[in-house]
Amino acid sequence: MFRFLRKKEKTKYTQLDYNRTTWPPSKWDEHPEWQFELIRASSCISVKKKFIFIHIGKTGGHPQVRGVFEKKLKDAVNSPNLDKPINHNKWDAYFKYTFVRNPWDKVVSAYYSPNTWFDRRSNHPLLNKLPDNYGPHNISFSNFVKEILWDENGDPCQPHWVEQYKFIQDFRCGGEIWVDYIGKFENLNEDWIKVCTKIGIDEKLPHTNKNSIKPERDYKKYYDYTTIEIVRSRFKRDIELFNYSFE
Numbered sequence: 001m002f003r004f005l006r007k008k009e010k011t012k013y014t015q016l017d018y019n020r021t022t023w024p025p026s027k028w029d030e031h032p033e034w035q036f037e038l039i040r041a042s043s044c045i046s047v048k049k050k051f052i053f054i055h056i057g058k059t060g061g062h063p064q065v066r067g068v069f070e071k072k073l074k075d076a077v078n079s080p081n082l083d084k085p086i087n088h089n090k091w092d093a094y095f096k097y098t099f100v101r102n103p104w105d106k107v108v109s110a111y112y113s114p115n116t117w118f119d120r121r122s123n124h125p126l127l128n129k130l131p132d133n134y135g136p137h138n139i140s141f142s143n144f145v146k147e148i149l150w151d152e153n154g155d156p157c158q159p160h161w162v163e164q165y166k167f168i169q170d171f172r173c174g175g176e177i178w179v180d181y182i183g184k185f186e187n188l189n190e191d192w193i194k195v196c197t198k199i200g201i202d203e204k205l206p207h208t209n210k211n212s213i214k215p216e217r218d219y220k221k222y223y224d225y226t227t228i229e230i231v232r233s234r235f236k237r238d239i240e241l242f243n244y245s246f247e
Contacts, residue, residue: 039167042159044069045094046076051199054098054167054179057160058109060188060205061099067206095198096178100164101185102244103235104228105219107161111144112136116158121151145227150234165237182242220246 044053044065053069055061069076101109110116114135118124126147131138139148149157156162168179181198183191192205223231228246232239239245 042167044076046073046199048075049073049199049201050093051095051097054096056098056100056164056167058106058113059099059101059164059185060183060192063205063207064192068201068203072201072203095180097181097183097195097198098164098168098179099183099185099188099191100238100242102219103164103238104223104231104244104246105185106164107145107149107231108141108219108222110149110161111141111222113160114139116160117144117148118157121157124151141222142224142227145230154234163235163238165241169241184242 039054042055042057044055045051046069053061053064055065065076117134118127136144149161151157168177168182169175181195183195189205196202223246232246
């Protein structure tokens, strides 16, 4: 379980400027403050219902936050300061959960989100070679995987595409998983019911944030052997931890 240290021994992290100029972090494992900032930026907290939702991008979190929490639970808010409403005395009492997604499918979703390709890398040299209206209509999926999704240091182009385990595996405590429940995008409605039961609400998920430019829903049709193996290598820990395969 993720733990907040007692005040006298609590690790003091430098407040990081989580914006386009400081992304991506380098040497992630050596800088756990980046994980903390990532979690703070993506968390949704309800003090009344005593839960923390870690919203990993493109895993079905939008209908939960925008469609249910903000409309039905007035105190459920995105928290830029995770340790303020949830201090170390309350942490274990809160239900902490997240949703994850098959990495091969998630990369296809990244491909159909061209507004995220360079939003943290406005000076990327590749931009000089691309048309102004770059996107899936004029950039192949293979080129996207090989040249755009990660930079020359191997860092993802945008926080949405960080490996999912980095949101929930605490580097400061031996790599332990500190969430209580991990739902899957592939079983979104079924796993959402389990979450509702746990936090004491009865709400169906609305269909929000649909990608209107994604014509083919079967992610497997986008891949060849090379791109399959690139994603397998990049998301090795996600694939192992969450029991995913290409099939």
